[in-house]
Amino acid sequence: MACLFFALLLSLFVLYSASGQDFSRIYAQGINVTVALGVMWLGANISPLNLERAARPLYVLGLLLLIGVALFGTISHGARRWLNLGFMQIQPSELMRIAVPMMLAWYFASREGKPSASNFIVGGVLLAIPVALIMKQPDLGTSLLIASSGFYVLFLAGLSWRFLLVASVSLLALMPVFWTLLHDYQRKRIEILFDPTQDPLGAGYHTIQAIIAIGSGGSAGKGWLNGTQTQLDFLPERTTDFIFAVFSEEFGFLGNMLLLTLFSLIIARGLVIASQAQNTFSRLLAGSITLNFFSYAFVNMGMVSGILPVVGVPLPLISYGGTSLVTLYLGFGILMSIHTHKKLVAT
């Protein structure tokens, strides 16, 4: 909990710098955080039993909304992600970030202790449908992260090692085949994803500037509000997806280590909660939520520092943005609930 609040405080400071010392952004984020904390409190007060009951309806609702998006969704920035309900806009893929692990956790809990192949096939299908729908929006980043959150459940539920081995080997083997099937321009795009210097004026621009920001931060950083890359407008998207570059530039290697430690502590705590949980549903869900938090952190820092392709994924706890923050804190709320209820459901 302490780690969480420390990260939160940190986030507001970084955001202040990233937004060009604009207080209105801080207020807005403050409101987001307040709402998110409220949601976390709510989440913490729902018992895992109720969560387990809610899994199926929530999943079905999410699927329906996703289909609704595919049919009637509003298009912005070339992607169809939002559903206009008349009074508000919602992004059903965010709901699925929680609903998918819940559904899978429920499914495996209901077939307790029998990690049979058919169960995993059903699990795989339950996962594949929402992932495919989100990928079509198109929102590659979110769909991959939801896929990974579902995969964590499968893994923790005992997906056989042999299958994992076979799957990863065959995936690697199929890569070249897949590659030859692509169009030239599609290949080019993928090449640029992995090597931004090929297109320094276009897609690679973000990454190059971000790497310069990180590298020039040095061991102790340039100091808060002193990042030249940040303050001189060289960094794009610096309050959202690329906020980590701002942090790195101003707080340096030491700051990065601190952040990694903070994240590690949060993850460690989550894994401990998962291991202490007393029924299958709770522990699968807790494990998945925690590891998913890790995915977000790793993918974001990886892409900003240039070791992963750029996909639109925010840095958890730090990036500006409302919906993703709410989902994140709801996850933490659920973790707390699982923690407090561990004795109540003990057999």
Next chain:
Amino acid sequence: MVAELKNYIHEQYYFRLRLSVAGLLVLSLFALLASRFYYLQIVQYNHYQTLAENNRISLVPTIPNRGLILDKNGVVLAHNFFVYTLEITPAKVKNLENTITELGQLIEVSTLDKKRFKKFREQSHSFESAPIRTHLNEIEAAKFAVNHYRFPGVEIKSRLFRHYPLGKLGSHMVGYIGRINDKDIENLKEDGVYSNYKGSDHIGKSGLEQFYEQQLHGVTGFQQVEIDADGHAVRVLSSNAPVPGDNLILSADSKLQEIAETAFGERRGAMVAINPKTGEVLTYVSQPTFNPNLFVDGIDTENWKLLNESLDKPLINRPLRGIYPPGSTFKPFVALAGLEAGKRNPPFAIQDLGFFMLPGSRHRYRDWKPSGHGIVDMQRAITISCDTFFYGLAMELGIERLTSFVRHFGFGKRSDIDIKGEIEGLLPTPEWKMRRYKQPWYPGETVIVGIGQGYTLTTPLQLAQATAILANNGVAMKPHLVTKIQNGLTGKQEFIPSVVQDRIELNPDNIEIVKRGMIDVTLPGGTAASVGANAGYSIAAKTGTAQVIGIKQNEKYNEHAINERHRDHALFIAFAPAEDPTIALAVIVENGGHGGSAAGPIARKVMDYYLLGKLPAVEPTVVAKPPPANATGTVIPIEEEFHD
């Protein structure tokens, strides 16, 4: 119970094992990140420190030279030249508004310039320079050079501008480039080539400039430049040279184009000439034309209004988008359809009394010659353009058989020429009419399709292509304007191969009959005898007249009494030398009256130059007064009278 508990403990043990594996994964990936940070922030610190500290390394795109467009003989139709521009780098200027105002006191800066500058700024990074003025003259450039010290962040640059040295000549073919707009950007992004247009501000908008945009544009290079606080480049860190665009070499000859356009004079219309053996387009005329240079830097409102609102519609690309009833030029194709279907083969002949009647109807479809032509066989029917003959033939063939045959000649479909925007024209069928008008097809409508009237509509390009296919004995070559693409870097030429689009199975005897009939058209007694006079080579041709407004039954068509714009369109198709054609063409003169006398001479001048290298006489050759029988005007009844 015990088993269950045991199972439970086992499961929990197993779960924890998995959890620790995941934990290890987390740790190792975080370690990977940490080592990446270590590498960037500790090992490579100095490198990135320099980049960020001296800062302002800026990426400057270097725009490639756009490829040239040359005619068959290397005459330049489109090229680039350098123009001085005054450019501001917004990131280097403290107060942009003041700077612009002060510049305005030194050098004239119009509101249009300011608007353009604003647009430029919105589209580029603040460390990229944007032009506030273009086309600076020497005096203005010198004036600024003296005062340069007062304006940090402002400099004189030279940018390439597109220029069309021949101006109005062939402008519909060459097309023009214009400023990239939001729609273009969207398309470029969709095609995944937008980053290649960083720095480019022009793009092909019409004609060949548009169709061959990808080849002409080239690949944008870039320089990583280190810049000091005043915005001067200190040194180039790395650079990547731009690759110039490819040059286009056409099959058209600008001299031939000039002869054709001059032959039109003030008249409106279109002409396309094709080499039937290769599909190479030899001339591509759309009259009147416009000056493409007006569009390069954004056309001003005054000129735009003039062009856009003119009744002559100079902006319409007539060969591709002008649609006209083919009139009697349709007859050779109907004739071939008949012969191939086994109808009207020699020695079959009709007795023409000057009109045709459908069985059970008293409505008279009149021939253009009220008294009739007497005994007419197929070959003669073409030569004298006998309407009665083709009314009957069309009726007997039926609309479906007729249209499905002539469709092979390219009517009612796109030719796939290398200019965008082609329209399909129209070959009417009963299904089409049902869809379009919710009405059944009437037999009378088939009758008039036989003489190229009714709903039938073709573009000049289609008519030329159909003529070329006929000239080439049924082998359809894909029409194309560009024959060679020259690599902008190596100068190596790549030939665009001729492509066979279709091979129509035709009986050589039938082709011979139609061609003979068409050759006789330009011999004494034919409808275009004057066109063939003293040619020195044989011409196969067909005249045509397309009605602009419907004329009631029993009403006389009086050429002089009606408004000029309601006069008939004159059409003319031809190929030569008739025995072994190397040129096939179609000419349309809007409201020109008779095909033989209005459109024929234009075709003759083009063929003379193409085949013999003969320039037209300074005084236009006086065409012998056409005999009264030279008319091919057909009078068709208006629609409602069909269903009586």
